[in-house]
Every structure is written in C-alpha cells, then in structure tokens.
Amino acid sequence: xxxxxxxxxxxxxxxxxxxxxxxxxxxxxxxxxxxxxxxxxxxxxxxxxxxxxxxxxxxxxxxxxxxxxxxxxxxxxxxxxxxxxxxxxxxxxxxxxxxxxxxxxxxxxxxxxxxxxxxxxxxxxxxxxxxxxxxxxxxxxxxxxxxxxxxxxxxxxxxxxxxxxxxxxxxxxxxxxxxxxxxxxxxxxxxxxxxxxxxxxxxxxxxxxxxxxxxxxxxxxxxxxxxxxxxxxxxxxxxxxxxxxxxxxxxxxxxxxxxxxxxxxxxxxxxxxxxxxxxxxxxxxxxxxxxxxxxxxxxxxxxxxxxxxxxxxxxxxxxxxxxxxxxxxxxxxxxxxxxxxxxxxxxxxxxxxxxxxxxxxxxxxxxxxxxxxxxxxxxxxxxxxxxxxxxxxxxxxxxxxxxxxxxxxxxxxxxxxxxxxxxxxxxxxxxxxxxxxxxxxxxxxxxx
Numbered sequence: 001x002x003x004x005x006x007x008x009x010x011x012x013x014x015x016x017x018x019x020x021x022x023x024x025x026x027x028x029x030x031x032x033x034x035x036x037x038x039x040x041x042x043x044x045x046x047x048x049x050x051x052x053x054x055x056x057x058x059x060x061x062x063x064x065x066x067x068x069x070x071x072x073x074x075x076x077x078x079x080x081x082x083x084x085x086x087x088x089x090x091x092x093x094x095x096x097x098x099x100x101x102x103x104x105x106x107x108x109x110x111x112x113x114x115x116x117x118x119x120x121x122x123x124x125x126x127x128x129x130x131x132x133x134x135x136x137x138x139x140x141x142x143x144x145x146x147x148x149x150x151x152x153x154x155x156x157x158x159x160x161x162x163x164x165x166x167x168x169x170x171x172x173x174x175x176x177x178x179x180x181x182x183x184x185x186x187x188x189x190x191x192x193x194x195x196x197x198x199x200x201x202x203x204x205x206x207x208x209x210x211x212x213x214x215x216x217x218x219x220x221x222x223x224x225x226x227x228x229x230x231x232x233x234x235x236x237x238x239x240x241x242x243x244x245x246x247x248x249x250x251x252x253x254x255x256x257x258x259x260x261x262x263x264x265x266x267x268x269x270x271x272x273x274x275x276x277x278x279x280x281x282x283x284x285x286x287x288x289x290x291x292x293x294x295x296x297x298x299x300x301x302x303x304x305x306x307x308x309x310x311x312x313x314x315x316x317x318x319x320x321x322x323x324x325x326x327x328x329x330x331x332x333x334x335x336x337x338x339x340x341x342x343x344x345x346x347x348x349x350x351x352x353x354x355x356x357x358x359x360x361x362x363x364x365x366x367x368x369x370x371x372x373x374x375x376x377x378x379x380x381x382x383x384x385x386x387x388x389x390x391x392x393x394x395x396x397x398x399x400x401x402x403x404x405x406x407x408x409x410x411x412x413x414x415x416x417x418x419x420x421x422x423x424x425x426x427x428x429x430x431x432x433x434x435x436x437x438x439x440x441x442x443x444x445x446x447x448x
Contacts, residue, residue: 096399098406098446099140101128102419102438108142109437110157113399116423118435124150125162130443134178137448141181143169151198154447163200165191171214175221182224184215192242204244207231218263225266227254234268236284250277251289256305260312267315271302278333290335292326293319309354316357318345325359327381339383341374349396358405360393373407375429387431389422397444408441
C-alpha cells in the first residue's frame, strides 16, 4: 500500500471514531502533522498532493499542513488567520465574540473577548472544521466535514438547520457584501450559499483538492479564486453568475491564497515547490513564481500560509520546514531575507494597524519543545522574543481593535486532545490564562 493510501486509510479510521484504541492512532497522526490536526480528524485531504512531505512526519506517511493560517479570504483586514478561519470586523474588540470549532466534540465554543470567558458550546454537525462570519457579524457559518454547513445566529448563539454542500468541504469565504458564502470541497466543487435564506445553489466544478485556505474573494466581490492542490491550478469564479472561468496554472501543490487590498494580485502558496505564484486578477494570468523556501517535495515542510499587511505592500509567507517567514515586496514581487521563527510554523496573523505579525509554531511541538508564537515587527522585519503557549498551536485571530491575539491550540492528555485558546496581550506580548474549549480545536473567527 502506498503512502497516500495509508494516510487516507488512517484518516478514514479517525473519521469513524476517535475513542478507545483509535486514540493511539490519532496521537501518532497528530504528532506527525502537528497543526493540521483538523485534517487528520477528517481523514482525507492531501491524497492529491502526490506525496508531499511534512516536517515531523515519520516515514512512511506523508501529509501536508496548510495551516491555518492564514490565508486571506477576501480582505486584507481579515488578515488574521486570515482567511476563512479568522475573520474580524472593523469595530472595537471589547464587544467581540470569538468562535472556535471543536471537531472532536461536534461543537463551536463562543468566547467573550471582553472577559476571556467561554460561553456554552453550540452544537453543529459532525466534525466542524472551518468557520467564517458575515461582515455584519450576525451569522457564523460552520463547515462540517460531514458535508454540511451549520449557520449560527450570533445574537443568541443558536444553530440553524444544516445546509448540504459538497463532499468533504474544506474551505469557506464570504463575499464582502455578505450575500453569498462559497464552500470549497475536496473533491473539486464549490457550493455557493445564499445567506439571506440559507440555501445552497448548484455546485460549481473546479479543480481537484481545494485545501483549508484555498479560497479567497476579491475586495470588490466580483471574483472568487479557488486553489486546486490536486490540479496545480487556481479556478476563478465569476460571482455574479457563479460560473467558473478557465483555470490558471500555478506551481505544484497550491494550498493557500491571499489577495491584495487593491484586488489587483492574488498570491498563491505552492507547497510542493516552495514558491508563490502571483496572479494578475485583471487578466487571470500567472506571473513568474517567487522562491520562498524549501518545498515539501524536496524535504520536510514547505510553505503553508500567507497573509498580506493592510497597506498591501508586503506579503508574509510561512515556511513550515525551514522555520522561517519570507516577506515578499508586492511592488516588485521579490522575496526579502527570511525571518527565523519557531520550529514548524503553521499560522500567521497581522494586526489591523499592520505593525506586527504573529506566527504560531508547533508542527514539531513536543513536551520538551512547547509551541510558541513569534511576533514580527513589520517595519524592520525582525522577530521579537517568542511567546510560549505550549501544546500544538495553530490558527490565530486578532480582535478588530488589535489589542488581543487568540491562538488556538491542542494539548495531549491521558484522555486525548484537549482544546484551549490562549489570549496574547499585543501591547506587551504576554500570554494570558488559556480558555478551555472543546476537543480538537481547529479554527477561529471573531465577530465585528
């Protein structure tokens, strides 16, 4: 049996149940792939990546970590994990609520950011793994690995009837006007959801294997871009008609995508080749690839996440294998010297004022090497002292006022993986007391 088939079989075993003897299996998988634990929980993923190898994964299995991180869904201001997993609004953070998905317990945990207290969990479908919140903050959409999306009314923290989408959904982005949510499924479709009535529209055929952060929408809302990890392409979707345009060629293994605030360029992270492909959105043509670090085909890790600062001048790419972050000057599409961060970085978030990037590292986290978060001073591209958060840190979201960064992490206990969220006070870069959430915490989004 080849590597990818074995990975798929292990994942399917995890999907069937994470109790009893399967805990040992789960521990082995998560120790290997670290942050992308949600992918391990769901099982599939990355079978299409043709043997991409990741840091910390012991042969013979291979897996890919698209972090969480990151990636921008539709706007630079959501640059917190950006993308689907950490979407913040434009109002003050003291009135905000953070929502954390817990695949192991089939719930979402709301956290009151003013007091850092967890509210009663909200029941969703099996395996909630991604979340996005409408720009008006009224509804959170939770992607369940079971093939549904559960809307949550944020005013009352009550779940609405689930919406059926494609098989093995893995990414979500919402248009800037809040009218449509786009859900990318691993097996090559994107399902639009009309948010006013919470109904799914006919699926749109794309390339194979969209990943965790594989969809982003231009700031004007006219085009959604879907990275197809199994096809080495990006599919543009015209949102006005929900039609797919001709695919755009990228590097091998595209796993994440971010779009500049002016909407002119989409940057696609290619895990296998260790490159980033810029796409000119006006013509949907790809520009020469930018080398950012070692690819997963030639060794462990590879680039897994990207975030763009609010003024659009610099994109930051997380390189899991080399433990670095590579800045890209967007005016010239040139890579600047890499910045050293903790081992196995997996996620990045940038404060709304664009002064600091926070990078979560923990793909290789162990008891003796706990996970960390490294602040990067954007003005000088220098790393500050690392903040210890422990466990296996993953997605990061920052409150709209920029005062607090929330880091999702898992810690292994005798009873399995215990999910927590660690608040970080950005003024002093100090970690506060962790907030307990459900098992297998995997994604976070913050309301306006």
